[in-house]
Amino acid sequence: MEYKLCNTCLQWFPCNSEYYYKNKQNKMDGYNAYCKECTIKKSKLWQKENPEQYKKLKEKHNANRPENQVVSTRLSSKRRLKDGRHKEWQQSERGKLAHKKSRERRKAKKHIISKEEWTKCKLYFDDSCAYCGLHISEHFIKYAGEFKWTDLHKEHVDDNGANDLSNCIPSCKNCNSQKWEFDLDEWYNEHNPFFTYERLLKINKWLNGDCYIHID
Template sequence: MKKKQSEWRYRNPDKVKQHSTYRNKHKKHEISISEWRSCKSYFQQCCAYCGLHASEHYRLRKGVKQKIDLHRDHVDHNGSNRIDNCIPACMNCNSSKYNKRLFDWFNVGNKNYSIERAEKILTWLYIDWKVNMT
């Protein structure tokens, strides 16, 4: 796997640079611990997209299953790095969405899509983050 990845990086330096620039732009979140806790609590400690509970969120590293926290996903990748543009996402949803616009990715064609989740995400982004942070 690493050999294929190295070969791809060698053949695609422009894409590697574009990805690095993208990652560095959004690397730092301006979210306090209490804001992040409030956000996760609002979504019942679950991925806002698929509903995976944080207690079930693991990754394999060197063959060992490790429990990890939900990711802080930028809903709009050109938006702020603050809580008004952030929701909890599992590693799979976060990776799958990458830098796509929210409803270009999270729509009826997405296996995890539900109107209830979409409405909850929008309510958080436009109304409830303000209520929960005061």
């Protein structure tokens, strides 16, 4: 097996698509000069340092992204779950490491808001999921073969943002799972089957000022 040195972290990894993103411009081996982890870090750093450029690029990407591509991506994910490839990846060393990091991120992402603040937040969105409009009274989750009612999820709109009310909206389990770590405008746009401009405006209005009225 051939190995490749990452130009950033200076570690050796197998020269394949598990550790490096493909790069057609690299005629030597067809992969990036940086490992996947370093590439992601560089990308996130650039996004923070160039917010306006990043926003324009995302808008262009979403505008040019055909609906059939969105559907294809979802079907591919379902196939991976069904044929066991996703489980196989989870049990691999890389999958276990990703799961560990994900757990650590979730622990750090716990909202620190009072019960009163959370109640006001839900009332602002009519006791419904801010994304799809599912009412809290209909929010049932299948657990151990039975459907059980549960409260809406305290959603981090900005995955790397604050843990207070300024970065919190109510979300159903389905929308919370689908949004994952995507940025709001990257996931919640006209390609999303639950998207409405009215709900997006309400979310932005809450995040851009109305939330501060209700912070204790």
